[in-house]
Amino acid sequence: MKKTIAICSAFVLAAVMAAVPLKAQGKQEKPVDTSKDVQGAHTGLDEGAAKALPIQHEHHGFMQEGMHHAVAKGVTLDAKVDAVGHAITLRVGPMNLPAHTDHMKMPQPPDLVWEVPMEGWLLAYHPRLVDANGGAVPGTVLHHVAFWNENRADFLCLNKEEHIFGAGSEMTDWAEVPGYGYRVMKGNKIRIETMMYNPTATSYDKAYLEVVIPFQEASEDASAATARRNVYPAWMDVTSCGKSGYDLPAGKSEKTGTVTVKYDGMLLGVGGHLHDYGKQIVLQDVTRKETVATLDATADAQGHLESVPVKLFVQQGGYKFAANDVLKISATYDNPTGKLLRDGAMGIAVGYFVAADDAKMAALRRAAKPSHDMSSMSHAHQ
Numbered sequence: 398m399k400k401t402i403a404i405c406s407a408f409v410l411a412a413v414m415a416a417v418p419l420k421a422q423g424k425q426e427k428p429v430d431t432s433k434d435v436q437g438a439h440t441g442l443d444e445g446a447a448k449a450l451p452i453q454h455e456h457h458g459f460m461q462e463g464m465h466h467a468v469a470k471g472v473t474l475d476a477k478v479d480a481v482g483h484a485i486t487l488r489v490g491p492m493n494l495p496a497h498t499d500h501m502k503m504p505q506p507p508d509l510v511w512e513v514p515m516e517g518w519l520l521a522y523h524p525r526l527v528d529a530n531g532g533a534v535p536g537t538v539l540h541h542v543a544f545w546n547e548n549r550a551d552f553l554c555l556n557k558e559e560h561i562f563g564a565g566s567e568m569t570d571w572a573e574v575p576g577y578g579y580r581v582m583k584g585n586k587i588r589i590e591t592m593m594y595n596p597t598a599t600s601y602d603k604a605y606l607e608v609v610i611p612f613q614e615a616s617e618d619a620s621a622a623t624a625r626r627n628v629y630p631a632w633m634d635v636t637s638c639g640k641s642g643y644d645l646p647a648g649k650s651e652k653t654g655t656v657t658v659k660y661d662g663m664l665l666g667v668g669g670h671l672h673d674y675g676k677q678i679v680l681q682d683v684t685r686k687e688t689v690a691t692l693d694a695t696a697d698a699q700g701h702l703e704s705v706p707v708k709l710f711v712q713q714g715g716y717k718f719a720a721n722d723v724l725k726i727s728a729t730y731d732n733p734t735g736k737l738l739r740d741g742a743m744g745i746a747v748g749y750f751v752a753a754d755d756a757k758m759a760a761l762r763r764a765a766k767p768s769h770d771m772s773s774m775s776h777a778h779q
């Protein structure tokens with residue numbers, strides 16, 4: 398953390414110096430806003446462009462924390478609501494993705510915020526990548542996308558915001574679970590973090606990330622028959638409640654962590670999130686001395702992750718968790734590159750949790766943080 402701040406300070410100085418000519422021209426000089434200036438300096442953008450960016454670099458809570466990527470210009474969020482079809486399409490882009498570019502070198506989209514326009518439930522997330530003409534772009538170039546509800550805390554890790562959806566190269570499609578949904582309130586702020594890379598030999602210009610989200614409105618006259626039970630996304634991470642990314646050593650490796658369930662309830666199903674060279678993710682309920690799921694990843698010949706299976710417990714009425722159950726998560730990797738890959742790995746078992754007493758979950762609601770609250774750095778850069 399100290400190192401990051403030292404680097405930031407140097408950039409602030411550079412940004413202040415760059416602003417001097419403007420002052421000399423008699424233009425209005427704004428007081429130094431650390432977050433904006435740091436950002437402008439990091440991106441190498443000119444001052445005007447930096448000011449136009451609507452984002453908060455210090456918010457990256459998952460994959461970009463502690464890293465300072467150049468910010469891709471001109472990437473915006475478009476939200477289309479199909480009221481008849483009951484689906485929202487979120488579109489992030491356009492993004493230019495030159496061939497053979499890793500995620501550190503690739504200019505990354507800024508954080509974008511979607512404000513939920515209705516009361517109701519989000520039912521599923523269908524991600525895909527397309528070009529400007531609607532042609533398919535391979536999922537390989539998506540390093541990561543994460544949606545965070547800034548108005549709710551995570552039920553396993555109160556220090557984190559609720560992470561409602563995520564996908565990587567495996568482009569996990571989050572299917573609807575009939576009878577269940579993720580409850581949103583009008584005005585909830587959903588922050589979208591996107592990180593791209595391009596390990597392929599083909600360049601893609603003007604690529605878009607699209608996520609189609611079917612929804613159901615909670616109208617006042619809804620009968621109990623149409624009401625859904627609320628699900629809470631459960632991110633059970635090998636780093637416990639710390640930042641998810643960690644350094645991946647060369648060769649075979651395993652990382653384990655634990656989280657404690659604070660509510661009685663059940664898990665509807667569980668999938669996994671791994672990065673390239675990921676082999677397996679295992680979730681255990683240590684308190685019950687049971688393995689909840691063992692998920693073996695599939696990869697291409699080079700070890701690039703293709704998919705992680707999903708295990709469902711819906712048929713048997715869910716996998717029961719009790720308050721104070723300790724969950725253990727293990728992720729195994731085999732990194733053939735012969736070198737340590739900085740921040741190269743994540744190991745997360747991802748599922749949907751249903752609380753036995755949903756009323757208790759209301760305590761997780763909170764006001765969204767102001768966009769330039771530097772205090773969020775304390776957990777982002779730990």
Ligand SMILES: [Cu+2]
Pocket residue numbers: 460541565670671672743
């Ligand atoms: Cu990840």
